[in-house]
Amino acid sequence: MISVLQPLGRTFLSFLTVTGRLAIFTGNAVSHCVRPPFYPRMILRQMVDIGYYSLPVVGLTAIFTGMVLALQSYTGFARFSAESAIPNVVVVSITRELGPVLAGLMVAGRVGAAMAAEIGTMRVTEQIDALTTLATNPFKYLIAPRLLAGTAVLPLLVLIADIIGVFGGYLVSVYKLGFNGATYISNTLEFLEVQDVVSGLVKAAVFGFLIALMGCYNGYHSRGGAQGVGAATTNAVVSASILILSFNYLITELFFAR
Amino acid sequence: MTLANALPKIQIRDLQVAFGSNKVLQGVNLDIAPGDSLVVIGGSGSGKSVLLKCILGLLHPQAGSIKIDGEEVVGLTGDELEAVRHKIGMLFQSAALFDSLTVWENVAFGLTQGEKMPRQEAKQVALKRLAEVGLQAQVGELMPSELSGGMKKRVGLARAIATEPDIIFFDEPTTGLDPIMGAMIDKLIVEVTQAAGATGLTITHDMASARRISNRMAMLFEGRIIWDGATDQVEACGNPYVEQFINGRPDGPIEMKIQDHFG
Numbered sequence: 001m002i003s004v005l006q007p008l009g010r011t012f013l014s015f016l017t018v019t020g021r022l023a024i025f026t027g028n029a030v031s032h033c034v035r036p037p038f039y040p041r042m043i044l045r046q047m048v049d050i051g052y053y054s055l056p057v058v059g060l061t062a063i064f065t066g067m068v069l070a071l072q073s074y075t076g077f078a079r080f081s082a083e084s085a086i087p088n089v090v091v092v093s094i095t096r097e098l099g100p101v102l103a104g105l106m107v108a109g110r111v112g113a114a115m116a117a118e119i120g121t122m123r124v125t126e127q128i129d130a131l132t133t134l135a136t137n138p139f140k141y142l143i144a145p146r147l148l149a150g151t152a153v154l155p156l157l158v159l160i161a162d163i164i165g166v167f168g169g170y171l172v173s174v175y176k177l178g179f180n181g182a183t184y185i186s187n188t189l190e191f192l193e194v195q196d197v198v199s200g201l202v203k204a205a206v207f208g209f210l211i212a213l214m215g216c217y218n219g220y221h222s223r224g225g226a227q228g229v230g231a232a233t234t235n236a237v238v239s240a241s242i243l244i245l246s247f248n249y250l251i252t253e254l255f256f257a258r
Numbered sequence: 259m260t261l262a263n264a265l266p267k268i269q270i271r272d273l274q275v276a277f278g279s280n281k282v283l284q285g286v287n288l289d290i291a292p293g294d295s296l297v298v299i300g301g302s303g304s305g306k307s308v309l310l311k312c313i314l315g316l317l318h319p320q321a322g323s324i325k326i327d328g329e330e331v332v333g334l335t336g337d338e339l340e341a342v343r344h345k346i347g348m349l350f351q352s353a354a355l356f357d358s359l360t361v362w363e364n365v366a367f368g369l370t371q372g373e374k375m376p377r378q379e380a381k382q383v384a385l386k387r388l389a390e391v392g393l394q395a396q397v398g399e400l401m402p403s404e405l406s407g408g409m410k411k412r413v414g415l416a417r418a419i420a421t422e423p424d425i426i427f428f429d430e431p432t433t434g435l436d437p438i439m440g441a442m443i444d445k446l447i448v449e450v451t452q453a454a455g456a457t458g459l460t461i462t463h464d465m466a467s468a469r470r471i472s473n474r475m476a477m478l479f480e481g482r483i484i485w486d487g488a489t490d491q492v493e494a495c496g497n498p499y500v501e502q503f504i505n506g507r508p509d510g511p512i513e514m515k516i517q518d519h520f521g
């Protein structure tokens with residue numbers, strides 16, 4: 001009996017420890033985001049890193065998603081001769097769900113991993129200690145710029161992904177399925193509501209924060225050389241992805257479940 | 259002189275640090291007078307790095323007191339702690355250069371970030387510091403990954419002295435260097451600390467280096483300072499632990515706890 005309960009208790013305790021540590025880390029990090037001094041150079045660099053360099057991968061994801069959406073809904077809707085609903089389906093799915101979630105997951109893989117690896121390496125090579133001894137707070141210099149940049153840039157990225165995704169749907173509908181281009185666009189705009197886009201952008205901001213938070217947290221607490229950094233990288237991507245999917249549900253519930 | 263004796267630069271009393279059940283420091287007492295150069299010797303894992311990290315406020319001791327210029331450091335946070343850290347320069351064992359910044363930006367980091375000096379002015383100071391440790395201006399434009407181990411140590415040294423701290427820590431400054439480069443680093447350490455009138459605290463395993471750098475030595479063993487005194491008396495100190503350590507004899511009172519790790 002004891003041999004069964006012991007590992008359970010141990011897992012539960014370590015779960016509590018991690019949760020507590022993460023809560024303290026988050027509180028600390030956010031408080032440094034809102035108090036000066038700020039490091040505009042660092043924030044700008046992170047924005048370029050997170051946003052600009054993610055454009056190709058997010059753009060490709062979006063265009064293929066838009067294309068496949070149009071194709072799939074056509075094969076489905078043609079049975080009920082409801083093809084005219086395709087622009088509607090494409091734009092609503094992209095702006096509400098697929099744009100933010102897929103962009104978030106792609107950025108988590110690309111940026112979250114890179115952040116964890118960079119900060120983790122700085123930790124195990126004593127660079128974070130060195131920062132501290134040079135009278136620079138690592139939360140201010142390393143973590144706050146990443147959180148701010150992640151939160152600010154992901155909505156922009158998702159806005160672009162939305163446009164590219166709709167364009168992908170347009171391409172397939174017009175050039176493969178024989179829709180009229182002008183009608184497709186006017187249908188798209190007619191069905192689109194402000195709330196669809198806004199909810200997607202709110203999601204994006206939250207996801208950007210979560211990705212940066214997980215990258216920084218796992219990197220900052222990595223231990224034990226290259227292996228520790230590797231584990232931190234994996235954890236950053238996995239935890240960010242899971243958090244993105246669960247927060248996606250929560251935010252959807254907040255916006256649309258009435 | 260009497261004043262200097264009355265007020266040590268660093269005063270450590272009954273310092274205790276434990277990680278879980280691993281009691282690393284169990285009551286360290288140590289005084290370092292202004293202008294002294296003290297070397298702490300001790301076996302691997304005896305807690306030497308932990309001692310430095312406590313003084314810097316990177317680790318929090320379970321008990322004890324650390325005073326710098328008479329001011330208690332343990333328990334300080336925020337701006338007060340940063341003010342204390344500002345007095346201290348540190349050369350890390352691995353040099354710990356920021357690998358996203360160029361060499362001169364590394365050296366100037368404490369000036370541009372900590373003291374808000376304009377970049378151009380800080381660059382001039384950085385190049386001057388690099389020259390002091392025997393590196394040319396071209397090296398300033400390189401990235402740390404392009405340097406050899408000895409050059410990294412020198413850049414780390416230049417960075418540690420750039421803000422002209424009162425106290426400089428050196429964590430194993432010559433480990434992993436060839437004997438000639440090691441001797442050069444030792445010479446630089448003596449020169450820069452004396453030129454600045456700074457107080458030095460060095461950790462090393464290298465007895466030749468320890469003799470060159472220090473005027474005082476202390477030995478850390480089983481969580482306590484078991485001996486400290488003038489460097490020229492270390493041979494004749496009569497402490498069997500110290501004698502075994504400085505002569506590197508495998509048998510003596512210090513037993514390497516190999517069984518503990520594998521038993």
Ligand SMILES: Nc1ncnc2c1ncn2[C@@H]1O[C@H](COP(=O)(O)OP(=O)(O)OP(=O)(O)O)[C@@H](O)[C@H]1O
Nearest residue numbers: 277280282300301302303304305306307308309463
């Ligand atoms: N952050 C930490 N968490 C847990 N244990 C630690 C930590 N830092 C150090 N220790 C433990 O404290 C002990 C002393 O470590 P320390 O790094 O001070 O040794 P050292 O005297 O500097 O050795 P070396 O000469 O090999 O560098 C070791 O047993 C180590 O496992």
Ligand SMILES: [Mg+2]
Nearest residue numbers: 306307308429
């Ligand atoms: Mg050490």
